[in-house]
Every structure is written in C-alpha cells, then in structure tokens.
Amino acid sequence: MSKATSNTRYVLLRYLSGALLFRVLFCCGVLVSLLEILALLEQTTPILQRHQGVLGILNYAFMRLPFLLSGALPLSMLIGALLMLTQLTLASEMAILRAAGLSTFGLYKYLVPATLLIGLAGVVLDDQITPRSEQALAAWWNRTDPHPEQGHSFWFHDGTNLNAVGHVADGGNILGTVDIYLRNEQHMLVKTLHAHNAHYIGAYGWLLYDVDGLGIDLQNQKVDRLPHVAEMPWQTTLRPQDFIRLSAGNAPLSTSTVIGMLRGQLPSDSSPGFLKAGLMERFLRPASLLVLLLIAMPVIYIPPRTGTRSWLPVWCLGAGLLFIVVQGLLRAMGNAGLLPPPIATVPALIIFTLGALTVLLRNETR
Incomplete structure (x- = not known):
C-alpha cells in the first residue's frame, strides 16, 4: 500500500510538474518572440545602416535573447500557472483530484518543485548568461558604430x-x-x-x-x-x-x-544600495515565482456551471500584474536611495503572500 501510494505521488508530481513547465515555457516563448519582434522593428534600420546585413540582425536577436527571457519569466510564470490550473478545473480534473483527497495546499506542494526549478534557472540566467550576452552585444554595437x-x-x-x-x-x-x-x-x-x-x-x-x-x-x-x-x-x-x-x-x-x-575592487558607477537591491532581487527570484503561483491558485475554485465565463482568472491575472508592478516600484525606490535594499525587495513578497493565502482560506471555508 505504501509503495502504491508513493508511485501515485510520483506520477502526480511528474504530471503536474510537466504540465506547468510546458505552459510556462510556451508562454515565455510567445512573449519573448513578441519582444524580439518589437526590438527588431526599432533596431533593424540602424543595423542595416551599419552595413551588417541579415547576419547582423540575427546576431542582435541572438545576443538580446537572454535579457528578454529574464524579463518575460515572471509574467510567463503567472500566465502559465493560470492556464494550467484553469484547464485542470474546467476539465473536471481538479474535482477528481479533490475527490481523491488532494487539498489545495497539497496541490500547491506538488507544483513547488517545478516552480523552484524555473526560479533557479532564472537566477542562473540573470547571474551568468545575461551579463555576458549584454556585454557582447554592447561591445558589438559600439564596434560597429560609425559615429x-x-x-x-x-x-x-x-x-x-x-x-x-x-x-x-x-x-x-x-x-x-x-x-x-x-x-x-x-x-x-x-x-x-x-x-x-x-x-x-x-x-x-x-x-x-x-x-x-x-x-x-x-x-x-x-x-x-x-x-x-x-x-x-x-x-x-x-x-x-x-x-x-x-x-x-x-x-x-x-x-x-x-x-x-x-568591496571597491572593481570600478562602479552605481550606488551601493542599487547593487545590494539587485543582488537581493536576483536571489529572491524563486520566492517571487512561488508568490505568483500562489496568486494563480484561486482559479481552481471556478464554479463548474460558470466555466469560461468566470472572472476569477482575470482577477488573478490582475493581482499578479499588480504584484509585478509593486515589486518594480519598490525596486525603483530602492535604486533611488529612498528605501534600504531589504525594504525594497521583501515587503511585496510578504504582503501578496498573505493576501493570496487569505483568499485561499476564505474559499476553503465556504
């Protein structure tokens, strides 16, 4: 019985994690494609004026890709989680899981590993890949500048x-x-x-x-x-x-x-507060994605009769966007020296986590 239960948990973890990863990656691909198109619409003319041709356009798009991926990751996590959870609910899969004894927070725990994996990938992207690609892009852009x-x-x-x-x-x-x-x-x-x-x-x-x-x-x-x-x-x-x-x-x-x-070992044109806030935000990326997942969780309470006419996904999307905006606003205040780095990065996580938990608990007790 214990072995069967363990196998069931493994299958459920693999199914839910795979579903979440697929939708987040799909949303990220769509968003990054749109951002690449907008960036190329703006930069194609200067690239061609520098006589770089089609190869130059491809070089620009390739070197800009990590930066766009990093920026699109939070919104992709929010939309991907909303899509997955809404589809589970409308297809009555959530009703089956609940009938099998899976609670809301049990479902959340099954989705945490995939979310942490995405968050850690985002940390590596921000810490190692994006700085190198942006450095290469800036050097190439400067080297090809005729003036x-x-x-x-x-x-x-x-x-x-x-x-x-x-x-x-x-x-x-x-x-x-x-x-x-x-x-x-x-x-x-x-x-x-x-x-x-x-x-x-x-x-x-x-x-x-x-x-x-x-x-x-x-x-x-x-x-x-x-x-x-x-x-x-x-x-x-x-x-x-x-x-x-x-x-x-x-x-x-x-x-x-x-x-x-x-430490004063490298030249800098930024304030210490700006640098510290950037470090804290980078390593809190997995926690931010966990909060976005928590914000998306209330869509599992869509009434069966309402179906796609429910406004619940819209409200969850709005709450997630508000979280992203508030994070950006606090970070900007931290960059300007108006807030210390911990105040510029941590409070938004706590406030929106408590808000999402309140909504989930109210729905659980109905």
Whole structure:
C-alpha cells in the first residue's frame, strides 16, 4: 500500500510538474518572440545602416535573447500557472483530484518543485548568461558604430580616484576625452589629468595622449599647472570590456562583479544600495515565482456551471500584474536611495503572500 501510494505521488508530481513547465515555457516563448519582434522593428534600420546585413540582425536577436527571457519569466510564470490550473478545473480534473483527497495546499506542494526549478534557472540566467550576452552585444554595437564620438559620457569610481570618459569607440579599445581626478587615502584631490584620448595597447595597457594636468595642494591652497605630455601610460587595471560595461549604464551584472564593486575592487558607477537591491532581487527570484503561483491558485475554485465565463482568472491575472508592478516600484525606490535594499525587495513578497493565502482560506471555508 505504501509503495502504491508513493508511485501515485510520483506520477502526480511528474504530471503536474510537466504540465506547468510546458505552459510556462510556451508562454515565455510567445512573449519573448513578441519582444524580439518589437526590438527588431526599432533596431533593424540602424543595423542595416551599419552595413551588417541579415547576419547582423540575427546576431542582435541572438545576443538580446537572454535579457528578454529574464524579463518575460515572471509574467510567463503567472500566465502559465493560470492556464494550467484553469484547464485542470474546467476539465473536471481538479474535482477528481479533490475527490481523491488532494487539498489545495497539497496541490500547491506538488507544483513547488517545478516552480523552484524555473526560479533557479532564472537566477542562473540573470547571474551568468545575461551579463555576458549584454556585454557582447554592447561591445558589438559600439564596434560597429560609425559615429562613436556621439556616444554619451560617463563617470565612475576606480579605487579612490574619480574618472570621466567622453565616449568609447572600437569596442572599448579607444576612449575619447579622459579626465582623471586622483585622490589620496583621505579622498583629498591631489592631481587632475586631462587627455584628448586613450588607446588600449594589449599587454602594455593604456596610453593617454595629449595630456595636460594640474597639481593641487589643498593644504597650502596652491595649484600648479603640469607640463604638457604627448603620451603617458595610464596606471589602471581596467580593460576594454570594463569600459563597455560602464558605458552601457545599468547593464546586468554577475554576482562576482557586484561583490567586487561593493568591496571597491572593481570600478562602479552605481550606488551601493542599487547593487545590494539587485543582488537581493536576483536571489529572491524563486520566492517571487512561488508568490505568483500562489496568486494563480484561486482559479481552481471556478464554479463548474460558470466555466469560461468566470472572472476569477482575470482577477488573478490582475493581482499578479499588480504584484509585478509593486515589486518594480519598490525596486525603483530602492535604486533611488529612498528605501534600504531589504525594504525594497521583501515587503511585496510578504504582503501578496498573505493576501493570496487569505483568499485561499476564505474559499476553503465556504
């Protein structure tokens, strides 16, 4: 009897997990296809103007795919769970499972492993694949740009020093208008350097060209103009890919890169709060998907006579979208420094979990 029960549980787990995974992947494929089409409608003309042809369009679509997958995953989880649970209910499969003694929370437990698997895949996607693909895309886009001098300037921290770069060209190997503000251990400004451009010379590192500078003695309130230098080495550990990442703004970052930034070992143009909130949100991705699954669960209470005319799936979809929006709003407030990282990531999970549990318990006691 025990062996039969174990086999039954295994079959049920495999059936429900397979049904959920199939629908989530199907929804993700549809959403990503739509997003790819919209992105290509916007970028096809610039790609063709750069004489990249059809191969360039395919390269862009391929390198953009992980980023779109990451963005579409939460909504795909919500819609996929709603589709699966609604189909189970309308096909009377839920009635059969309930008659066999399966409770609502028992059903939820059978769906948790598949949800966690999707969530862990999302963590790997965000942490390893998306940063690499976006880095490659940014480098390719910069390398094929016929007018890189029109790119935006940016500032960043490199140890105690502050640096400003006018634009990046040749996939990060050429920098235009480099300003370096050297500070001592007390973060006091001691020297400024202004270079017309900088070139990466492989094993020899960076060379600054047409360099002017100022020597600053704040204690004695004295400023001396440094002699003009045609070229000089730039003592920095940064590589071309680092400048591509910095020029891309809020590009996806791996966990190791974020930790290096927080420790001051890697250059950063983001606040510590922004980096910490990003890390917390990334590793809470499985928990977010579990909350979305919980929000979709009330559709199993669709009355048999109502069928497809029920508004319950619409209400669940609206609640799931509200959860995604609230998460994004709190994260934006965390990025702006208005909320500490834990407050910007955790409360939405707790609030919507309690709300979904309340709805399920009320339906159970009817």
